[in-house]
Amino acid sequence: MQLIECVPNFSEGRNLSSVESISRAIVGVKGVHLLDVDSNASANRTVMTFVGEAGAVCEAAFQAIAVAQSLIDMRSQRGAHPRIGATDVCPLVPLADASMQQCIELSHKLSARVASELEIPVYLYAKSAKRPERRKLAFLRKGQYEALKKRIEKENFAPDYGPNIFNARAGATAIGARDLLIAFNINLATTSREIAEKIARQIRRAREEDQVGALPECTALGWYIEEYKCAQVSMNIMDYRKTSLHGAFLEVKRLATELETSVTGSEVIGLLPLQPLLETGRYCLGSSKNKESADQLISEAIDFLNLGDTRPFDPQKKVLDYRLQNLPPLRNMTPSS
Structure with missing residues (x-):
């Protein structure tokens, strides 16, 4: 079995009703197991961990990102943790018989769908990054959401997927393949x-x-x-x-x-x-x-x-x-x- 772990980080740790709605979007996908939900109010952030095979994980990640976009308005979001979007980062991690290359390919598939259907700019990071400076989240989060409007208009910060148009409500999302951390x-x-x-x-x-x-x-x-x-x-x-x-x-x-x-x-x-x-x-x-x-x-x-x-x-x-x-x-x- 090729098992993949997904650990999306959402910019919401205070409204537990919203957190529950995002959780339901994940568990509603057949073949996925939600293993952990970790929220913190000061950071205003929730980390969810779920596993499954490639197709199911990709679908669950997309559904969670879609619900997060509908419930989290970045224009009023504040918290201790650096962030660029409602779904700040969505890593894919190979477990069991899955490979890093499979996760990289899956990150492209997920990114293309998020950009196309949700109109959220997506930056590939970690092992999926197309540019060396984008491997690190610190580079993508420089200035955080508040700086995104000006940064996204620059040619050297165009998203990997989606147009370089600022999404005021959802911000942007970093998606990529990485090892366990x-x-x-x-x-x-x-x-x-x-x-x-x-x-x-x-x-x-x-x-x-x-x-x-x-x-x-x-x-x-x-x-x-x-x-x-x-x-x-x-x-x-x-x-x-x-x-x-x-x-x-x-x-x-x-x-x-x-x-x-x-x-x-x-x-x-x-x-x-x-x-x-x-x-x-x-x-x-x-x-x-x-x-x-x-x-x-x-x-x-x-x-x-x-x-x-x-x-x-x-x-x-x-x-x-x-x-x-x-x-x-x-x-x-x-x-x-």
Whole structure:
């Protein structure tokens, strides 16, 4: 079975009725399983994770983007998280027997339909990007939605799909194929957004300058989350084989100490693979062997990272491997072509 994961990020985290409507659009497509819905009011953002085979995933993504456009008006949208559209980004991730090339081809198919039928400008990013600078979301989000009207008129920022006409309500959407990533937020013992931003800048600078101890394949932002009454360093670990959970946690902890604050814990947005949790568990126990049980290693990792600092962390619900294990066969539920 060629299984594909889709993780659309919607610029709505406060109106839970709208979030529910988008969720229904996804689960209404036969052959798709919605695994996780993660909303945050301060970020004003919801991350949804669903899986299925190519045709079903493409259809569910399109239906979700269509509903998001009808319910989210970017002209009045505000939140801590950078964004360019109602559906800010829609990544496609190969799982099981699916290939990256298949996801790249699917991203083109989805982008063409979104641009044609919904009149939303689409930018291809990550592995699907046609231009090297568009691989990174930071480039596409420069100036955010508020700068999009002027940027889209420039020849060098024309969408990959759709006309270079500003869609005031929906903004634009980034669609692309990528590998698994971990959205990892680290909580600070301060309410200072300035301190969180300073830590994030130091992490980005160290990576860009290839300094000793830098965190490769890792992005970082700083912000304040009202629900938690604390500042956070929000990180995307693009390759957990190069930057571990504990490595990122320890580096933020070190930088926080230099700025006379501390780390209180962390959270994962969406789902994460099992392997990086196991690696952190082994780090905690000082073991490179496989004699410890998965449950023991996960427990060690959760305690070390304090993943329950602001909200409960249940591995059975937040670890992708476990969510997939509990799914019924997908092939029998996928519409025939």
